[in-house]
Amino acid sequence: MxxxxxxxxxxxxxxxxxxxxxxxxxxxxxxxxxxxxxxxxxxxxxxxxxxxxxxxxxxxxxxxxxxxxxxxxxxxxWVATGVPSAAAAERLGRALAATHRAGGDVFGCAGGDGWIGSLDLPGGPWTSWPDLWAYGRLEPYLRAARRSGAVDKRTVADVEKVIAELPRLAGPAEPVALVHGDLWAGNVLWTDRGAVLVDPAAHGGHRETDLAMLTLFGLPHLDRVLAAYDEAWPLAAGWRERAALHQLHPVLVHAVLFGGSYGAQAGQLARQALRAG
Known part of the structure; x- marks a missing residue:
């Protein structure tokens, strides 16, 4: 090739x-x-x-x-990796804001379905972000986690409440953002020139999703990333409280793939999202 x-x-x-x-x-x-x-x-x-x-x-x-x-x-x-630094983290925050600002025409992917890990990822498109999150991200993986026994009845009921109330829980309307879609620390490579992103599930989504996923699994100098991002493109009030809503999907994915404690964590996040709303 x-x-x-x-x-x-x-x-x-x-x-x-x-x-x-x-x-x-x-x-x-x-x-x-x-x-x-x-x-x-x-x-x-x-x-x-x-x-x-x-x-x-x-x-x-x-x-x-x-x-x-x-x-x-x-x-x-080939990307030669290096050591993360505070300066590189600040550059990452500003550059991630620029990535998100690139936007898109639709919520989801006009080109069709994709994958997150080994699981199918519905592409849509959807007419709004709450519809994308409810029916393209939460509902399919809740259904799969329920089939596998990874979630209990209380978690199912609480996630279903989140799905039903998503328009209220989503916060202020946002334009379509170009998001990485699977932005955990393992998909951020630190180099001598700064951060490089790999393994995306890129789509038109909500910019808070990428930030919430970084927060979920941690990242070196995360506070610097978030502060630089907010300076470059200020986030809507309440974005930290809405992180649980955005973290619910990746945790459901982990519940489907790995089981264990992820099912219980999904229930906790669902209840946090409902309280925040």
């Missing part, structure tokens, strides 16, 4: 779904190769298109260049 031979291939750390390798090519380039046995058609194309969409945001957070992809693999430029 790259018009040159692979001289060496070395496994590197990555997620639990795909295999990751560092490849040295015959022309001297070092690249990142991501593969998945039995990947569904379009799996890597969707990720590649998401990276390209994020790359098009003027002043936004950098992403690796997409070099090639097919149904078997995705090949990206």
């Amino acid at each position: 790259l018009g040159t031979a692979v001289e060496s291939l070395t496994p590197v750390g990555g997620g639990s779904i795909c295999a990751a390798h560092r490849a040295v090519l015959g022309d001297g380039r070092t690249v990142f190769v991501k593969t998945r046995d039995g990947a569904p058609p379009g799996f890597f194309r969707t990720e590649a298109h998401g990276l390209e969409r994020l790359a098009g945001a003027r002043g936004g957070v950098p992403v690796p260049e997409v070099l090639a992809y097919d149904d078997r693999c995705l090949i990206l430029e």
